[in-house]
Amino acid sequence: MNSNTKYNQNNGIRRKIACFAVIATGLILISICTPPAFSRHSGEVVGSLEEPLYAFSGATIEDRRDSRTEPTSLGAASADAARITSGADFAIINGGDFYSNLPSGSLTFDVVRGVFAENRGLAVAKVTPKQLAAIIEAGVGHIIINPDESIKRHDAHGAFPQVSGFTFIYDASAGPGARLVSITADNGKELNQHDDMAEYSLCATDYMLSGGFDMPTIPHTELGISLADSLAEYISSGIEVSYRHAAERITAIGSRDSRPLTALPRGLVLLVSVGLIAIILSGGGKIRKYGLSRKPGER
16 A cells, blocks of 8 residues: 555545534534423323313303413413513413313323423514514404304414413404504503514414414524423422413403403392392381381471
8 A cells, every 4th residue: 555545545534533523513512502492201290280270161162261262271371381481571372272271180291282282382582562462463353252242262263362471451342453452561561552662572382473373473583392391391390370360361341251240140140139129128127217217298
């Protein structure tokens, strides 16, 4: 073997080593720069809940309540999980992302995964109050009012927003695109719906931010974690808030469902009415007892 052949062989080996070094360096940089994903096995116990979280309730279609038409405890918890896990200011999870309720007790990852119709990936976007208002408008724009002024729940659209970091009021009786009344951040600041200068970070699914559920398309960065990942992590860390008042995050006006008295069962309304009449009638005797009734001949 002459010196030139030996040199070429050594040079080839050096090139291969350099190539492998470049590849290894690239893989290391990717692992450092990529946001960490939570790695969980389907049967792994992630934590426990003292109370179940609901995305759906009601024994019949007429009585059905679900995340596609109103705020729910599971919707609020999932939005909180996304906001906390991502570190964003606000979070929105669409009602159509939910498939079932989350039971109380010890929970495995596959049970948490099962509450979502699809385990979509999460992403973060920078939005102005004006953009946030447009997103909410799109989310409530599919709400339909029945002839009896109740909200139609059967076969509802999946865009309805379950929210975290803020609350909002909308008018269900107004036309689509003109329903949003106000947005208030959790710090008490009401956002100007026409403000296109201030910026907030919003966590949502990559699907929603890409225009899914007929929502506006917003430039965003994928986080490398999913809906189930964030909710499992939230449960694992120990949920310290109660979701019994999750309905207070979203207020709907302009429908029968937003009127407390008509929302009561008719039997209960009738019972209360009869009771009030009985009290009024029995009060007449008490008035005469204390000499406050009219004397004969008085006008």
